[in-house]
Amino acid sequence: MRTLKTEEELKNLIASDDWMMHILSTVETLQLQDCWVCAGVIRSKVWDYLHVKEERTPIADIDVIYFDKENLAEEAEKQYEHELRKLSPNEPWSVKNQARMHVLNGSNPYKSAIDGISHFPEIPTAIGVKLSDGILEIAAPYGIHLLGAGIVEPTPFYLENKDNYAIYRQRIQQKQWHLSWSELKINLQ
Template structure:
């Protein structure tokens, strides 16, 4: 599966289109639906009911966690799902990284290449794949540059691989 096929699959996923419409109503600056929900759709894996729907945005003028919770509540009034809304203008402090320049910059620094993915609709559909489509196509779980073996955060990548049970899935190839 290449980038065009991934984009086609996501653009034609009715549930994802509904989620994009709902999130767009919030008018968040620099917003993206990202991470596992998209990976699951690309791999045609049924999303676990408790899996978060990750929404990231970038607003340096309001970095309060309370605002994020208000956005989650607003989304829940439209459709009851486990929304996770995070302002990437503050998340660098949580992740002990230098400040992010944008939501895309933050997505590129997620732990795994197959988590570093985002889609938005502002106003048109846009797919962001900072590490390309190959790892999605080949079902490879590998760390992004921020979580490489030589870095301080590699243990976070290793923990996530274990917690998500990826080593137990014979269709996945873990590369550390």
Template sequence: MRKLNLRDGWIAAGFVRNAVWDHLHGRAPSALTGDVDVIWYDPAVTDPVQDRRYEAVLRAAVPGIAWSVKNQARMHLRNGDRPYRSATDAMRHWPETATAIAVRRRGEVGCDVAAPLGVDDLMHLILRPTSRFLAEKRAVYDGRIASKRWIENWPRLRQQL
């Protein structure tokens, strides 16, 4: 991903969250069953065709992974939000607090972490909807809990509203 040199680019959401939950459950990393979310932010390049180009580069470099690249500069339109100011700002509008996390490499051994809603829920195995999904989109949050089977897969998780 570093070779793409994405403006404000991160690996985010389930890939990071699941790795943390696996670690906190004392087990080896789970197999990748979904996509790996790559987010970036560049308001000058909002055509989704560019995201598909980046996905193709990533697939060629690391085949077998379902890469999902999304420029957060346009995602507010799909979500009915005000325009986002950065990739990190966009994460504030995601469904769960523990999912609003992203990482990127810094140099050969460093790592940046973006967690606009904090890491407490993630680190304490708490499933909690973000305020918007609690107030306005609760059915979406509840559907995600059921369809993703998180509590079944990570039994120490606790739901809190």
């Protein structure tokens, strides 16, 4: 299995993918505050690379997050999804304002979109990418080491609490990632 060790390698991998760059440039047109494409779309790209896959593994959705304390209405998220569908209609857009997502996770209010990312269940999922004036930026609160090595572990928020850890374990069972990426090392403690 290949590895991916640095953020620069990750940026190069993404920059070489026309589809991903289209996704990022489409999201950039919305000009949302503290906005990132995150989670599965990036994780799957990296895992496909690690496993030397020629074809992109299908994804359930394209997670777009932003942070806006001034407008917490779920309707705003739906409007942004609608705008993205108009720009790129064949993509499974999912937009969430991290200023309200702490309620679903039972945590303290997030301070930023990156703080929201740090509360995602798995470390390799806790990653964001954005295009800002043609420059790729990475948000990786726990670094990219585990993602780039094909190792799955819970984030601290999911590791520190047994109820949250049960959610992590349930996600691992539901996602069945090992069926698409056979060389992953999934840690269940």
